[in-house]
Structures are given as C-alpha cells and as structure tokens.
Amino acid sequence: MGNISTKPVYLEDKLAEIKSDGKLEYRSKALPTWCPGCGYFSISEGVTSALNNLAIKPKDTVVVSGIGCSSRFPFFVNTYGFHTLHGRTLPVATGVKTANDDLTVIAVGGDGDGFAIGGGHLSHVARRNVNITYILFDNGIYGLTKGQTSPTSSLGFTTSTTPYENHDRPLNPLMMMLSFGSSWVGQGYAGDPGHLGEMIEQAIAHRGFSYLHILSPCVTFDKTDKTYGNLNMQVKPIPDDHDSSDLMAAIAMAQNVHKPPLGLYYKEDRPTLADGLDEITQQSGGGKNVVTAKAAE
Amino acid sequence: MGNISTKPVYLEDKLAEIKSDGKLEYRSKALPTWCPGCGYFSISEGVTSALNNLAIKPKDTVVVSGIGCSSRFPFFVNTYGFHTLHGRTLPVATGVKTANDDLTVIAVGGDGDGFAIGGGHLSHVARRNVNITYILFDNGIYGLTKGQTSPTSSLGFTTSTTPYENHDRPLNPLMMMLSFGSSWVGQGYAGDPGHLGEMIEQAIAHRGFSYLHILSPCVTFDKTDKTYGNLNMQVKPIPDDHDSSDLMAAIAMAQNVHKPPLGLYYKEDRPTLADGLDEITQQSGGGKNVVTAKAAE
Amino acid sequence: MKNTDIQISICGSAGDGTIAAGDILKRALAKGGFKVIAFDVYPPEIRGFGKCISRVRVTTEQVYSLKHHSDVLVSLDDSHAIPHVGEVRDSGAVIYEDTPISGVLEGSHISAHISPGQIPYGLPVREISEKETSGNRSRNIVALGYLAGLIGMEPEIFHETIADKFRGKAIKITDMNVAAFDKGYALGQKTFKLDDVTVGKAKKSRNKDATITMMNGNAAVVQGCMDAHIKTFFGYPITPATTIMEKLATEMPKVGGRLLQTEDEISAIAATIGAGYAGSRCATATSGPGLALMAEMLGLGVVAELPSVIFVSQRGGPSTGLPTKTEQSDLNLAVYGRGGDGQIIVLAPTNVEGCYKCAGKAFEMAEQYQTPVIVLLDLYLSNRFETVELPKQSPFTKTSNKAAKKKDLEGGYKRYAFTKDLASPRALPGQENGMHTITGLEHNELGRPSDQPRMHEDMSAKRHNKLLAALSHHDITIEKRFGDEGDVDVGILGWGSNFGECLEAMFKAREEGIRCSAMKVVMLSPLPLGPINDFMDASGEVFVPELNYEGQFANLIQGATARSVHSYTRVPGSPMRVEDMLVEIRRLAKIKKAKKIGKTKKAKKKAA
Amino acid sequence: MKNTDIQISICGSAGDGTIAAGDILKRALAKGGFKVIAFDVYPPEIRGFGKCISRVRVTTEQVYSLKHHSDVLVSLDDSHAIPHVGEVRDSGAVIYEDTPISGVLEGSHISAHISPGQIPYGLPVREISEKETSGNRSRNIVALGYLAGLIGMEPEIFHETIADKFRGKAIKITDMNVAAFDKGYALGQKTFKLDDVTVGKAKKSRNKDATITMMNGNAAVVQGCMDAHIKTFFGYPITPATTIMEKLATEMPKVGGRLLQTEDEISAIAATIGAGYAGSRCATATSGPGLALMAEMLGLGVVAELPSVIFVSQRGGPSTGLPTKTEQSDLNLAVYGRGGDGQIIVLAPTNVEGCYKCAGKAFEMAEQYQTPVIVLLDLYLSNRFETVELPKQSPFTKTSNKAAKKKDLEGGYKRYAFTKDLASPRALPGQENGMHTITGLEHNELGRPSDQPRMHEDMSAKRHNKLLAALSHHDITIEKRFGDEGDVDVGILGWGSNFGECLEAMFKAREEGIRCSAMKVVMLSPLPLGPINDFMDASGEVFVPELNYEGQFANLIQGATARSVHSYTRVPGSPMRVEDMLVEIRRLAKIKKAKKIGKTKKAKKKAA
C-alpha cells in the first residue's frame, strides 16, 4: 500500500497525469461534473488505469450505475455505459452479464443507491456470484440531492433531514457483503489513489462477484465527519498476516469501523451464476449456451 | 429445550389442546387454511401462548404480515392484524409502531417474503432497532404459489422454477440479521413446539428489534429437503456455554447451517428507534411525544 | 351430420382429481380432432379442500367462449357441486355418486337439488373405484368413463390419454385407471341416452404447415417465446403468470436459453432491460401487483429506448385482490402506469392463438421500435384451453434489432440519431467504436444528458411517433371486425379474453335479427384510431363490455376519440355471461331504433 | 396612484450568489407589503458553475404568473446572462459589470448584446465589492443596491432583510454587506431613471384573521401539514419534493411529531399506510419516480381503505428525465397508476395558497373517505414564491377519522360495514373489542377474505362511490371558473401550476375583446363532472393547455365527458408562455366565429 496523500485530488492534476500515459483511451470526452476535490476523481482514475493494465478493451466493458453523484460515473469513461435508476445498478448489471458472458461488467454507485433503495439486490447478486465487479462509492451522505443522511452516515451527524442529529445506527457494508456470500470483498480509500487503483484492478480480475468498498469524502456536504482530514488519520492497511480465505477473520476485521483497514478482506473461488446456468443447459440435455449477444455486422 | 417431536403437528391435536387453557382468547374464529402437518401450526400455537404468558392483551397486539402461506397468519389469531403486501411486512410494521408506542407489534412472513422481495427492508429495521418482533417462517420454498425456489432453498433442490436443479447458493438469514445489527437473534423449529414457544416469548419480551428464525417444513411442496425427518436429525440445542452477548460467537454459530443450533444467538440492549425519535423531540426543544394514536371513544 | 357442441362441467374438491379428470377429457377429445375450449376454476386457499370446477366445451368448429349452461355436470363432491346444478341446461344430465352414505344430512345429497327438467344419472362411483383401484383413488376416472359411455365417445382415445397422464408412474397404475374407466364406460353405455347430445365426426384440418394442438394461453405464450428464439428470461412467481416461467424454465435451457428467478419483480424487469441493452431477446412475466412494481423501470425502458417484453396476466384487483379470479382491470396500469409521457406498446390477445402470435410479435416490436411491450392476458386466457393451429415454421424473426453499421459509427456514434423511421441504429456492447452511455435522463442524439427545451420536445416526439409504425407491423392483427360489415345498430367494441363472449353475443344477436357487429382491438397502445373511428361511424350505438368496474377500456376509447360509448362493466371474477350482454344489446338496438324514428319524425316536422 | 408591476431577473452562476440576491429582493419587497411571485432556475449539475436565474415579479395586486418579459435584468455572469438579454422588454434595463477585464473575447461582454431599445446600466460592481468586502464576496449585494436605488425602493427594508439573511454569522459580515448595498444604492439613485417603472405604495391587508407572508409551494405544504397537526411522516429525498421533508424534519419534532427518512419510497408509503392504520395523521412526499415505486402499495391503501397523504411534486419525465425542470406529466400516473380498479383522490393546487389548503384538506379527506390522497404539485409550484394570506387559526380538523363506537363493536365488529355514507367506522389498534384483520385481498364486511362475485361487486362500488362525497368536501375549492360568467367563445380548462398562465392569458384575451373564461380543476379524481360539463356547454371551444407531451389532462377530460377539447401541450421544462397561449386562443376564437357564421348562414338558408 502506498503513501496516503493528505491533499484532495484535483481535476487539473489528474488531467495532466492522464495525458502522459495510455489511459486516455478509457477517458470520455466529457469532463466530470463533480465538485473539485470530490473523492470520486480518484476512483475514475483508478478504473481507467485498472482497465488499461488488464488490457480490457473499452468496447468490451460496460459500466452500469444507478443515480447519484457517483452514478454519473459512466459518462466520464469511454466504455459502454448505462446510467440506470436509483438503486437498480445490480439487477441491470446482472441482466447485461447474463446476456453476454464476454463483457466485463462494472457496477458503480453510491451508499444511498446501494444500501438504501438498492439494498434488496445486494444479497442476491452476492449469493449467485454474478461475475461482475461492484464498486461502492461511500461518502456517508446523499450528494446529488444535496446532503441528506445515508445508511452509512455516522451517529450524531447533522444533515438536512436530521437537523437535530442522526440517531439511526449506520450499516456495516463490509460485514453485510461478507455475510451475503460475496466471493471477493475489499476496501479502498479515495485519498490513497495508488492503493485504490491496485484494489480496483484486483476486483475486476476476480472471477465472480467482487465488492470493493471505497471511502470517499464529499467535500461539499460533509465538512465534519468523513473528511480527508479525519479519514487520513483513521484508515490503516490490512495487516500482512491476514488470511483472505478466512471468512471469520474478514468479518472480525470489518467490525473495526473506527480504524477502517484498507485492502483485501476475503477471496474465494466458486462457480459463478453463468457456470450454474451452463450446467442447467447441460442438465437439460440442451446444446451449448447460445445466448451471447453479438453485434450484427 | 424440550424433546423434539418427530411427528408433524396436526390441527386436531392443537384444537383439543388449546381448549384446555386460557389461550383461546388469542385464537381467531377462523381455522387456519394451512395443509395438515404444515409447520406453521406450531408457530401459531407458540405466538398465542407467548402472548398469553406475557399477558399482552389481544387489543394491544398488532400482527403484520406480507403475502404467502405464512402471511395468512394474522387471520388465525384474535388480535389486530394487517395482511399487507408481498415483502412489505417490515416497513408497514415500522409505521404502525412509530404511530403508537403502546402497541406490541409482531411481524410475520415467509422466507420469500422476507429475504427475496422484502430483502431491502431487513437491514434498516435492524439498524434502527425498531421495537418489534419479526418471526420468519422458513420453509425454503414458496408455498402459496405452489413450490418455486426461495432464497433459502438448498443447492441442488428441484422445484418448478429450477426443474433441473437449483444452482443459487442459499442465503444465511441468521448471519445476515446479525450483520445488520439486530439486537436480538434466535432460532426455533416447528417440530419442537415447546422450545419454540419459549423462544417466541423471549423475542416478544425483548425491548428492541428481535428476529426469530423458524425452520418449518412445507409438507406439500418439499418432500425431500427440509422435511421433519431430515430436520429432526439435524437440529441441536445451542451449547449452554454460548455467550449471547458475543456477536462473533453468534456469527460463527450461524455458519453451522447443516446442524442448525436452536436457541438464542445474540442479545444486546440499545436505544430503539422510538428512543431516538423522542431524543430528537427533546433536541428540538419540543414537547413530549404526542403521536401515540388513541381510539376516540 | 349434426355438428358437435357439448359442454361438460366436472365439480369436486381439489383432492378429488377434478382438474385431472377434466384434463384427460379435453386432451382425449382434442386428440379425437374436436375443437376444445376449456377453463378450470381453482380454489384460493392453500390447502386442498376448496372447490374445483373443470369446464370443457367440445365442438366441431372452433367457438369463442364457454356456454353459460352445461350439458352435463359431473359431481365428485356434492357439497361443492350443489350450487352448480342450476348451471345445467334443461334436459341436461347430472352424474353423481348414488351410494347412500350413512349420516348424510338432509339436503346435502345432490339428488335433492336436481330439478325436474334435468336428468339424474346416479352410479356407485366409490364402490367401483374401490374395486378397481386400491383405496378409492380413481373416482374421477370412473365418472369420466361413465360420461364417455353415456355420450358415446370412443374409448380408445381415452385409454391413450390416461396412459399419457400416468407415464413415468408404474404400469400398474395406468392399468388400474384404464380398468376403472372401462367399468364406468360400460355402465354409461348401458344406460338411457341423453337427448340433444350428439358426438359427430371431428373435422380434420388440411393445413399442412400447421400443427393442431390444444393448449392454454400461458402455454401458447411459452410456445411463442420459444419460436421467437427467446434468449433470456427473468421472472418472479405470481398467479396467474407463474406457469409461463415454470414452462420456460424447462424449455429454454434445452436450446441454450437462460432463465433466472430473481428476488422480486423490480429486479426481473431491470435484468430484462439490462439484457435487452446487451442485445438479447428478453422477457419477463407477471401480474398486476408485479406490474405496479415495474412502473419506474418501464419508464427507463421508454427513455433509454430499449427493448423488453412483459407478459402480464391479470387477476382480480386492486392490490392482492382476487388472485385466483379473472379480471381485466390492469388496463389503466398497463397503458398509463408510468411517470412522465411514457407511452409504450400494449398488446392484448383475445384467444389462445393470439397469445402465441402476440408473444412472438412482441419481441419483434420491442426490438424494432425500441420500447417495452406489454402483452396483456388475464387468468381466463392464461388458463383457458383451446384447440389451436400453430405454424410448423416459426413466423417470427430471429432478431429485429436495428444494428449500427460502420457508417453510423464513424465520426461520433449517435445512439439517438433522428432518423426517418425514428428508430436509431443501436450499437451493442462488444461492438467496436460504438461506445456510448445511455441514461434515464433526457439526452441529446449522442445520449448525453441535455435539458434544452428543444431537445426534450424533439425526443418526446421521437419516442411517441416511432410507436405509430407498430400499427402496421407485419403479419399481426391489430384490430379486426367480425359479423355485419356495413352499418349496424349495435357495434360491440371488445378487448382481451372477453372478446370470445363478445363474439358469441354478436352471433346470438344477429340470430335474433339485430344488426350487430363486433370489433376486437388487440393493440391498446398506440390505438388503431382510424379503424376504431370507422367502426364507430358504422355503429348506431357502441357497446363496450369488459371485466372491470371502472370501464377502463371505454374510458380509453372515449379519451382517444372524444365520442361516447356505452360502457358495460362486471367484476364477477369469472367470464362475462353472454346472456347478460344480450339483454344490453337488445336494449341498445331499441334505443337506436327509437333515435332513428325520432330523427325521421324531426325531419318530417321540419319538412312540414 | 399607479399600480406597481415590475419584474426583475438576476442571472449568474451558482457561485455568484444569484439566488441569494433574488431571495433578499423578494423578501424585502414582501416585507414592504407588495405582492410577490418569484421562481428560480437552478442548474442540473452537481457542482456549482451552472446557470442560475432568479426572477421576481412585484405587484400591488396579486398576479398569477411571471411575465414573459422582465423590466430589469441583472447580470452577475455575462456568459450565462447573454442568452437572456432578449427577455428584457423594450426600454427595459440591463445592469452589468462594466469594468473591462483584459483578455475578454469579442462578444463575450454583455454590453455588445444589449439591443438599441434596451437601456444599459454599467457599473464597477467588482471594484465596489472589493472595496467594501474582502475578496469580492458581495458583488450580488452591490448590484442589488444599485437596482433598489435605480427603481427607488426604500433602503431600510433591504437593510433589515440583509441582517436577517446573515443572522447567526459575525456582525461584521452583515455590516459589510449593508455597506456594499448602500454603495450600490447611492450610484443607482444618482443615475438617470428608467421609464415606465413606478414603485407605488403597497396596499395593506385588512384581514385580521390572516397573516401575510411570502413562501413557496413546498413551504406552504409544510405549513398546511403543521396546521393540520400531522403526526408522522416517512419520506425519501427526491427533487423537487425534498424540501418538504427537510422543513418538516425541523418543524415536526417541536410539536412532538415524528419523521423518519426511510430506505426507499416503497418503505415510505408502506410506513405511512401502517401509521394511518394505527390512527396517526400521516404523509409522505415524492416525485414521479418515487410515485411509480409506490404504485403497488397505493393499491393496498385502496382495498384496505386506509388514509394516507402523498405529496407529489412533478419534474420532467419520463424516468429520471429532467430532475430540475418543471412538467405536468405525472397526471396519468397519479390518476391511473394502480393495478385493478384503484381510484383514489387526486388534488392539484394551482397556486401557493392552494398548496396550503390542499395539504391540510388532504388529511381530512384521507381520513374521512379512507383512501390515499395524492396532492399533485410540480417543480414550478414547489419552488415558486408568492405572497399569501394564511389564516391565523388552523382551518383544518385535528382528526376526521370515523371512530368505531361501542354499538359498532357489539356482536362482531364489521370493519367494512356497508353504511349510508359508505365510510365504515374504524376501530384502531389498542381499542377494546375492535380486533380485526385487514387485507389487500377482497373481503367481506368483517374484513375476511372473500371471492364471492357479489361481494366483489359491492365492495368495488363502495370503494368508488364513497369518493364522490369528496366533491362536496367542506371549505375547499374543487373547481372554479374565472372571467366571463356567461357563454364565451373560448373556455380555458386548466390545472395545476400552469393555471396562473391560463388566467393571465384569459385576462389578456379579454382585453383584446375575445369572449373568454377560464376554469381551474383542482380535484382531478374524482372529477367534478357537473361543473366541467356546464363549463363546456358555455364554451364555444374548449382550450386545454398543459405542460406535458401527451395532453394527459385533455385525455382525462375527454375520457370522462366524451366531448372533444383542443389539447395544447408544451414540454420546455419551464412555465408556458402566455403569449403562445394567446395565439392559440385567438385562433380558436376565430374558429368559433366561423362556426357561428356558418350556422347562421345555414339557418338562413333553411329559413329561406
């Protein structure tokens, strides 16, 4: 894990940087509309470099998102993209992947998108082990709608819908995703783009459902809680001796919410949804899977 | 924990039994429409005896359900009841309880109702610690719609929608509910009505959100998997030395799906949703909570 | 030779094998080359003591609905069958168990309820059954045999059908049941014959390119899906749509298709739209409550201009309503139930063959016009059996996607290009140089979010106008007029499963000398306004019968034409009574006459 | 004394304090006793460089819409303001920064775009601001001061409003801003005056029982909720409804009410209905996408006959559509968007005072008629500020629940008893002897599931007919006619936020000598058919303008009346242009005349 940068990542720096390597191919002509300093810039940077490193072609990549600041993501990468509905990232992604095994499908979205309105889909995509990557942008707030509490907002946090104080205990997304049977679970931090990029790459490379949780400050609507300042002091790397095949150890680590460990929590190899469906085809006596949709050219 | 009865509980036996005690008050005039031998009879018996033992009046009890065989439950007890929509048991129950703290609210429903279509609500009712009891009737199948796979159906199970074989890994409800922050989690078995009754009583008595998972055979649509025969051999009591304040121990135990331990997994005392809302009232400088709805008489 | 037209009702509790007996009956007759239309009624309860009725009408020429009166009622459980004795026509037969069971309460035996005009046929069903099969398991088959003997149907074809039914079970079981059948048959043959019932010879079809089979609406939907080469299906169980998914779960894998039972309907439609985005021929199936949950996602399908097919089988509503009863009350939801200006295509087949056709064509339309397409059935149509002729060669395209060509991709691909036919060429994920992002936000031709007033106006127009082409989609009946082709006194405008009853009513009315015609509207959105207006022009009074309370179709028609119709609504949970419709048609015919006379009088007055 | 009528537009980017300047302006003027109507336009992007426009129209008597042309445009950012120069009337003023910034591209300075008929007022805004406040933070206030000086408004009331605005911040900040304002004011006073602009004296209201305030539609909804003693609220954020929840989150706890932000809209409406079941006065608020998600649960509200209030503020659709633009396209969804025969009450206020009234009355209706009630706003109305007179005493009941009395509970309580007024007495949980179970299944009077045809017919009738009483609900305007009361050539039938424009168009048309009248329909379901038909009888041509593509209201009216209307639809995302409506009204008036002449000619011919 690299050095944790203490300053926010500004758009200008990034632009200069990406011009100097081959990642430009993955970058959309549209400039991100995020606020300067928003953690999301690092994530966009990380995804493009991961795809580049893994040599996955833009044409074979589909980025699916819901609604939120985070979900604007697909517009800012030069791949196929689908900006769907609030909370429906995962079922749409499941549909895309089920229709065409050859695609690399990356689902992205915010904490509200994924764990509030979309919460009902999480456990099912995990247990089915759909071979997609889900990158969750956790800023602990609703950014796009201008600052309401989210399911990961801290106790005592004051927002426009909790003007006195938030009394709802936040969820623990990592623990949840582990308990659902996700076959790859990790955590990154927008303030540490180097490490983040590595994690994204691993997550995409994993065969099966990978869940990457990213702590990412909202510089506009959270001035007190999940700021770069606070998070920089809290995050720490996962100890070297952590056994990523040990589910109980991963769950124990996930409980450490005040000093969030960054890195790979858990990894397991098991059949994917597509494996199961192919097996069913065989069990039915049917021919080879013919579903992969091809462009007619 | 009592002896595990190996024969299914038949309607006739129950009728004779309940006539002999004071529980009749809690029993609806409508006879359950469940198939003879269905595990649900034990649960209905357990709820009425628990309410009787706890001296909670029928008029102060509201049983809220979704849709499914299990969700027909409210018709068979003589309390206030609300048979809502498939999957919406918990948010409706949250509304009822938020409107009137004085009511004892019991939410009931099936594995499909709770963990498929209703799955998005689970984590939120748990983290908010809504002071209700949720009794989940797990038969590993969709009973009312005549036998499709459910999120708790075993791998390899054959149903009308998985005519070849089920390849979707089942969820682990207990682990999930623990990871969501439920303040009381336990497991019972329809084939052991004595112990089940005790568990229901404890769950209702708990101040906060209590989740009771009940293994309950569907004698009509599952002849091979979660039958009384199989379950009788599998279930076992929780060891006496289990510390129910130890979350990690509870999670570890929940992983033992092949020999499901029956009893109390976890219990914690912490503020309920209503406590938080009352605190907000105070923080706002507002008067005492005036929301409790009273019948105009 | 007289044409055959017999209707048989079998009534009992679920445990009695009522539905099974009806099933054997209709399959045997269909095998024999007759036309069959059949509809079963199931109990709403979970456990199996509720009332079941199996009704089978068998004819030489295809008819369009069940008759209100049956020729024969077979009782397998008197407590359930007694309320249905009245449904037997005068001189019709009631077949029942006549062995007295001790302790039977006064009036609880059906024989006390048979009216003088009806003919009682009692026989010792239980006794025969117990003799032929251990433990009285074949009561339904004994009764069936008796029925077949009484009416004079050929026994061989029943033997075959029974063997089919028990295939996979021990041979002994088949043999015992065949024996039970034969015992019943012999008795039936021996007894005095029923009047007005003839089993003529069946007609053979001469269409070499078609296969004649008997199936219900849901099975026809499945066949349509398979013939249209469906690739992916995502669904969640709900009565009465479940059997579509169940049958597809068996069939699709055999040809490499993929089916997934999702966690709910929102997920089902989301995945369907995701698969459609990826270029897959995709569908889901549900009923009213599920369709309600899909409302938001269907709006995305509209704005993103993606194909998806949604089979909706209606049941009684609103809410959980009457899950095992039929109704046509989800029309509003199907046509109007999306936020914003969210028009889509809605097809409502009127019979089983139409289910097949609409299913297949829905895929073509979804792809060609880039839109969600709802195929609106109901419980009556989903579960109604009819003899149908299905083409041996699939009449459906394999894909109707408008693929983006090289020239479309050059110089910045425009996913939502304004083209002549308003459907823009689609680049599919995986396609070189076609990368783009689609969104539920309003967008420009590139697909980029845009909130410019002009763009929103133009895209709204594109989304609506492109659907109009569906009105002349190749090889599908969008609407059709039956009966009198000229000016009529009463025009019946009908839709969906209820149109069979409309046709029967129309034919009956014409027999009575009423100038009457009927038009079915299959495409409910967009509406074929031209033909509808022509029909209204030709009809003195327009009669719109439907199985909902609000008169949803009547309202749809009035909204679109601003012309008034006579809305006729009933919500019994069962098919509409043709007799009741006739009363109304007669009344309207009179109004029409009165108006005519009035007009003539007025004209005369003025002239004077 | 001449009446005041000035409209000011302030245009800049979000970072410029555009909206804040507009806010101070309208608050100061409202304080001064003027009537204000104001509407801001926000950028759709997340980060703050998009265009903002604040438009304020100030008048002596209340008017109904903004004018298409402003009298003054204040530019805080020329790149955004240039496209809006055309919106300034002839002889109107453009106020802008005139210090030349080096390197400014040709044409990028606004002065090059001001037309000869318009009057340029340049001043060194930046320079003054930098002098008075550190770092140029008060440019908006300097410009505002200049404007006030130019037009001749009293400065004191601005000082107060500025102090209010910065209350809670350091005193120094207020002082600096007041100084900036005064600098601008002094310059404005000194310069040459603008023609045709007079600030008259404001009128004082003499209604002692009312408070005059200025607020937007969402704030009025909140006030209505509070005055109606709302007890519980469950909601999920979505533009443009979010501010309802945000304001309630502050207000409700102060009086012991409870508000919960739920995990989604399904949960919000489910909890609302749950709370309603428990006897609590309850509501939720959302926009189109959220309403779509609520469709299934609202059906439960219908069958279970439970009260709930749903505030829906529409935005551009379908799907995510245009989240920061206004539109009236969720009417179909609100009126028709439920499975089964699922009619509910839908109220659409037409102005800010109506938002208050409808909000409060919605609770009464929901309880009294035991049904979900949708109050349909849109972004334009939610965010539009108007001066309103609110009653000092709440005009709403504390509860309108029809409680079950002792006699209702004796001998088996019937939750769904058929009563005279069709609303059955409700026993609430906690009430002795009232235990019962309610369900989304069709049921009998006891609430037990029933699938008997007759019961379903009767319960359907009960559910629909009981709603008709809402048409004569106490003390609320269901519909209202304005302008000419007799026969007219053109009748404008309008609804919702757009009705202000309808009124303005009607008044203008009458000024032109066109016989014209306008009717607003506030209750969209059930429709007040009597008055609507009367209005149509009195109107030569019926003109139905609305902000959606499909003409949803026109279709609703045609469906209900079977009479044809002229549908006029626009989807610019902004209020309708009164001028455009006038063109259409003139055309219709001509049609009417032509028809009349035709008729007379025909009559003459006949007579001849």
Ligand SMILES: Cc1ncc(C[n+]2csc(CCOP(=O)(O)OP(=O)(O)O)c2C)c(N)n1
């Ligand atoms: C059905 C629906 N409900 C609500 C909204 C409004 N909405 C848009 S984004 C959002 C929350 C965004 O929060 P999050 O998912 O955490 O993303 P972030 O903006 O923080 O990246 C909400 C509530 C919507 N678009 N659709």
Ligand SMILES: Cc1ncc(C[n+]2csc(CCOP(=O)(O)OP(=O)(O)O)c2C)c(N)n1
């Ligand atoms: C929105 C919606 N979708 C589907 C259904 C159909 N449905 C009714 S019950 C049920 C599943 C029942 O399974 P479960 O919840 O496990 O309860 P069980 O019958 O096994 O007790 C389904 C799918 C419905 N009523 N509503």
Ligand code: SF4
């Ligand atoms: S509002 Fe917050 S989350 Fe959204 S772009 Fe700005 S900083 Fe990022």
Ligand code: SF4
């Ligand atoms: S179908 Fe299964 S779950 Fe339903 S009542 Fe019968 S045994 Fe119980």
Ligand SMILES: [Mg+2]
């Ligand atoms: Mg967020």
Ligand SMILES: [Mg+2]
């Ligand atoms: Mg179940």
